[in-house]
Amino acid sequence: MSNNSELADISKAVRREVLKMTTAAGSGHPGGSLSSADIVTSLYFSEMKQSAKNPNDPERDKFILSKGHACPLLYAILAELEYFPKEELSNLRKISSMLQGHPDRNKTPGVESSTGSLGQGLSVACGIALGDRLSKRKSRTYCLIGCGESQEGQVWEAAMSAAHYKLDNLCAIVDNNNLQIDGKTSEVMNIEPIADKWKAFGWNVLEIDGHNFNEILNAFKEARACKGKPTVLVAKTVKGKGVSFMENVCGYHGMALTAEELERALEELK
């Protein structure tokens, strides 16, 4: 369990790795990796029970990155936790690499499910939560969903079934950065009022600042205490968070920084 200043340091280091590996790859999705960096760092370094030493422990907590394009973030965190050597990060998206452009369960240690085709992760998370409950395990399952991804109908099929089956061992997080590839989410296809939608589907809804570690950790604690229904954290976030010239810029959704931009970004993330 890390404290807040440690978490801030880790998430900064993780952001640096995200930018370094995507620039080395010449492509990838840095913007949405940075918007969810504080949330996923909090999960892996404080909230979740998991260990690279025993990655198949049935009692582990599980994390599904439904917005699979943010995998540079997941890879940076898994490397930091020694699921694989950090040197692998420089092979992102390269041929024969264990680090694919989107997560691959069979290639990357620590990846619970292959994702990348949006909208599918919450269903998988529901299945894990159902299976773990059937096996009387204490483990919890977490699932990160993008705001643009929330336009996929399957997300709402899964939302309906998680509430129907009272999956209180399941916690979803919406990375609500209000930007997607073609522009602002509110203009491309408005998902608001997103919190009300989840409430209507029968979930315990917690609205938080997705860059405030106190709020994030308290929300996970509240989620654990909530019985009889699944919890969703609707996290207000900033795309490209942590690098001034990337923040709220749609273009950095799926574009790596140039070498010169990377240098400036790393300077800001010291």
Add this chain to the structure above:
Amino acid sequence: MSEEIATRQSYGEALADLGERNPDVVALDADLSKSTKSAIFAAKFPERFFEMGVAEANMIGTAAGLAISGKIPFASSFAVFCTGRVFDQVRVSIAYNNLNVNICGSHSGLATGADGATHQATEDMAIMRTLPNMSVVCPADSAETKSVVFASAEHKGPVYIRTTRLKTPVLFDSSHKFSFGKGNIVKDGTDVSLAACGIMVSKALDAAELLKKENISARVINMPSIKPLDESIILKAASETQGIVSCEDHSIIGGLGSAIAETLSENNSGRLSRIGLRNVFGESGDPKDLYKKFSMDVNSIYNSAKKLLQDRSGEQ
């Protein structure tokens, strides 16, 4: 008249038997459990059965998650709804993950009958066959379906099992064993081979009887494993008889006939003609009438075999 049982019925019964022997087996359905017969399992093991409502995409993803948590899921619906409708969910969440998920599509082919083309799966084997890691199985009768269910639970990787609504003749006794990648000769013959799957195996046997009346000896091969295909039984038939007629209640594009054509072509061997839907959708009607209308009945198989033999004798 011999005994008739629908393969969907045997699927449900086998699943319930399997559930008794293996506590990790779970089942899911999308509001069609009474039709797919997963309801038989549900009645016996309510806590291990998950009704997912009319939401097939979520059912497929949930099955994937259950497999990740260590369960052996069997997810069923009508064959149209658990294949084409959810192709990308099957592709990414199940096949790419290479999980031990078994998908059962009931109501395949023209055998579905009066519900019409929207409910008759006639491309399901084709699209499932394209997916890496996925096995595709179409059992011919009750005993074979039961063996398929047990073999699929043991099998590593995803399996698509195709059953039918219509009752079909019992061909095998309970000692019959299904193996992935294996076909079996149900009636030997030397002139022509009829390679069939599912409901078409009994039709091929009837066609062989008609051919026998004209002193034509037809070999009938049951091909329940569409993928992996039993290539050796096909190549042997191609070399030992004048040619093969493939028979499937499915489009001739991408299913058993295509798989056989690929094998023959890559091995520079054999002559083939295909019985199946020829680039058209089905329609409402009694299955018996539909098979006749779409040239997939016993007579059509008989005619196709005769024509193949005539073409061959013309060549010689």
